[in-house]
Amino acid sequence: MNKKFTAIRGMPDVLPQNVAAWHAFEDIWRKLISAYGYEEIRLPILETTGLFKRSIGEATDIVEKEMFTFQSKDDKESLTMRPEGTAGCVRAGIEHGLLYHQIRRMWYMGPMFRYERPQKGRYRQFHQVGVEAFGLSDTDIEVEQLLLTARLWRELKIDSAITLEVNSLGSLEARRKYRQILVDYLEKYQKDLDEDSQRRLVTNPLRILDSKNPAMQDIIAGAPKCQEYLDDDSVRHFNDLLQRLSDLGVSYQVNPNLVRGLDYYNRTVYEWVTDKLGAQGAVCAGGRYDTLVEQLGGNETPAVGFAMGIERILLLQEALGIESQTAVDIYFIHAGAKAERECIRFSEELRDFNLSWRMIVHSGGGNFKHQFKQADKSGAKIALILGDEELEKGAVSVKFMRAAEEQLSISRNEVKQFLINHLGR
Numbered sequence: 001m002n003k004k005f006t007a008i009r010g011m012p013d014v015l016p017q018n019v020a021a022w023h024a025f026e027d028i029w030r031k032l033i034s035a036y037g038y039e040e041i042r043l044p045i046l047e048t049t050g051l052f053k054r055s056i057g058e059a060t061d062i063v064e065k066e067m068f069t070f071q072s073k074d075d076k077e078s079l080t081m082r083p084e085g086t087a088g089c090v091r092a093g094i095e096h097g098l099l100y101h102q103i104r105r106m107w108y109m110g111p112m113f114r115y116e117r118p119q120k121g122r123y124r125q126f127h128q129v130g131v132e133a134f135g136l137s138d139t140d141i142e143v144e145q146l147l148l149t150a151r152l153w154r155e156l157k158i159d160s161a162i163t164l165e166v167n168s169l170g171s172l173e174a175r176r177k178y179r180q181i182l183v184d185y186l187e188k189y190q191k192d193l194d195e196d197s198q199r200r201l202v203t204n205p206l207r208i209l210d211s212k213n214p215a216m217q218d219i220i221a222g223a224p225k226c227q228e229y230l231d232d233d234s235v236r237h238f239n240d241l242l243q244r245l246s247d248l249g250v251s252y253q254v255n256p257n258l259v260r261g262l263d264y265y266n267r268t269v270y271e272w273v274t275d276k277l278g279a280q281g282a283v284c285a286g287g288r289y290d291t292l293v294e295q296l297g298g299n300e301t302p303a304v305g306f307a308m309g310i311e312r313i314l315l316l317q318e319a320l321g322i323e324s325q326t327a328v329d330i331y332f333i334h335a336g337a338k339a340e341r342e343c344i345r346f347s348e349e350l351r352d353f354n355l356s357w358r359m360i361v362h363s364g365g366g367n368f369k370h371q372f373k374q375a376d377k378s379g380a381k382i383a384l385i386l387g388d389e390e391l392e393k394g395a396v397s398v399k400f401m402r403a404a405e406e407q408l409s410i411s412r413n414e415v416k417q418f419l420i421n422h423l424g425r
């Protein structure tokens with residue numbers, strides 16, 4: 001036998017039995033995001049490596065160690081499989097003149113790639129949905145995006161397991177000042193810092209606050225808080241945001257150690273977190289990034305956005321016992337060549353009438369017993385049966401597959417109404 005191929009580590013298949021949950025998520029998402037007037041943008045997976053270095057930041061986990069990067073075939077440029085969507089979205093917005101003097105609300109969905117240690121809820125190919133709004137500097141846009149995510153959790157029935165943590169990083173200048181104050185504090189504990197934090201002390205000290213290592217928690221708890229070093233405008237912005245959230249009944253927790261791992265954020269940062277997924281508890285993360293557009297060569301444009309990991313949302317639904325419908329509605333059984341022909345014709349008539357009933361017409365032959373087994377396996381609620389007897393009478397037999405009821409016979413012209421009564425439109 002030839003050697004079998006297997007999937008690349010950390011790049012899981014989504015199997016047919018799991019796809020229903022993805023569809024359910026995507027359907028809810030599309031409906032909800034269009035209700036808020038956001039437009040979809042579809043972006044390429046490959047971008048120039050420099051785009052991510054300049055936006056996410058050289059000294060971040062993503063750029064330092066998580067990117068899938070390789071040389072183009074002609075060896076002229078370095079390419080990277082996108083680890084996130086914001087950089088590409090901003091690049092496209094500038095390139096196509098979508099941002100200049102305009103207000104834009106956009107969203108995207110698709111695979112992202114990060115070279116991480118694979119575990120439950122953490123993969124090397126995973127999927128994000130994200131939104132970005134450009135041209136708005138007031139807190140109303142943060143509030144809009146938080147309201148729409150809160151609504152999403154309710155629609156997905158996971159709102160009871162998710163909480164919102166917010167923080168403000170202040171202006172870039174305030175952040176720079178705070179960075180020095182933090183470094184001065186951390187240097188006193190240099191010997192006690194773990195290896196990651198030792199490295200970050202030089203490259204990205206704010207990220208140390210985000211460490212999940214229990215041994216680091218006392219040092220982190222004693223660190224000066226960036227809240228105390230915010231510029232006045234950022235303080236006003238943050239207070240305004242918190243006030244609006246309270247007025248609208250959106251619960252939140254201020255987490256002074258929330259810094260986010262990417263360089264481009266200023267002022268507002270937030271995460272929606274759950275305690276049901278262990279170390280993979282961040283479900284959705286976002287914030288304001290008012291300088292990124294300029295940094296990538298565009299005009300000064302305020303911006304706010306977030307991204308969520310679809311796999312983590314589906315894992316959370318699974319942990320809460322929320323199931324999505326995978327089964328078909330109808331399994332159409334038939335016996336004999338003539339009945340088979342009529343069955344195929346009639347099934348097309350039913351699809352002309354209502355395309356939202358999910359129906360399998362049996363194929364592959366076999367007797368009634370075999371076909372009923374297949375019908376059962378399909379999870380169908382209803383089996384329709386067409387044999388010689390039914391053909392002669394102009395009827396169809398019906399069996400409820402999930403109930404202990406007798407098979408019944410109905411005339412062909414009653415079938416549509418019967419299905420509406422039992423399956424809806």
Ligand code: ATP
Binds near residue numbers: 121282
């Ligand atoms: P974490 O702290 O868990 O590594 P992150 O801060 O790196 O998350 P972001 O870059 O903010 O994550 O990405 C936004 C969202 O994308 C996360 O909240 C998470 O839901 C999801 N996500 C990020 N990395 C992965 C991954 N490797 N596998 C699955 N989902 C991921």
Ligand code: MG
Binds near residue numbers: 061261
């Ligand atoms: Mg990460």
